[in-house]
Amino acid sequence: MADDIAAAAQAPDEYAELREHVAAGTELNDGEVDAIADVAVACLRDVLGFFGERDVAIDEYEGDDGELILDVTGGNLAVLIGRHGRTLDALQMVVSSLSSATLRFHYPIVIDIEGYKMRRKEKLRTIAASAAARAKRTHSKVSLAPMNAYERRLVHLALVDDPAVTTHSEGEEPARHVVITALRG
Numbered sequence: 001m002a003d004d005i006a007a008a009a010q011a012p013d014e015y016a017e018l019r020e021h022v023a024a025g026t027e028l029n030d031g032e033v034d035a036i037a038d039v040a041v042a043c044l045r046d047v048l049g050f051f052g053e054r055d056v057a058i059d060e061y062e063g064d065d066g067e068l069i070l071d072v073t074g075g076n077l078a079v080l081i082g083r084h085g086r087t088l089d090a091l092q093m094v095v096s097s098l099s100s101a102t103l104r105f106h107y108p109i110v111i112d113i114e115g116y117k118m119r120r121k122e123k124l125r126t127i128a129a130s131a132a133a134r135a136k137r138t139h140s141k142v143s144l145a146p147m148n149a150y151e152r153r154l155v156h157l158a159l160v161d162d163p164a165v166t167t168h169s170e171g172e173e174p175a176r177h178v179v180i181t182a183l184r185g
Contacts, residue, residue, distance in 0.1 A: 043098040067108035128158040135182040144178045
């Protein structure tokens with residue numbers, strides 16, 4: 001893989017025009033997004049190969065925030081999710097870094113394994129709604145379990161339109177958590 005990266009650094013810059021479009025904030029066309037997806041999928045396949053996972057399916061689609069989502073299915077992938085998705089977060093960081101090094105610009109990439117992150121997102125929305133209801137019922141604060149920054153953001157977003165509660169994060173990593181407070185009214 002290191003040889004591939006070194007060779008790419010010396011090769012003609014096939015992503016220069018794409019990089020200019022991203023830097024200018026120009027909306028990318030389907031072909032340009034496909035080129036980014038091809039690089040990301042190749043990087044992901046290389047990393048999965050180190051785990052002996054060569055016969056997996058990778059579905060690619062655009063997320064709600066314009067990010068590229070790569071959902072991996074098949075094979076024995078549970079080990080790549082890890083406890084509370086930490087291994088999956090690390091895999092995402094590695095693939096994103098490799099893709100950025102190849103393209104020479106950052107494009108947001110989300111790696112999901114067998115829909116884990118989508119299921120977790122729905123579970124966090126349910127947890128947030130339940131905690132908000134408890135805070136309103138008791139007219140007090142409810143502290144959630146520690147979460148990573150992405151999950152805390154999902155909780156904040158789940159409750160942003162609820163005028164009866166406010167949310168904020170407290171604590172230091174790795175114990176940083178969301179606190180939901182009922183508003184007097």
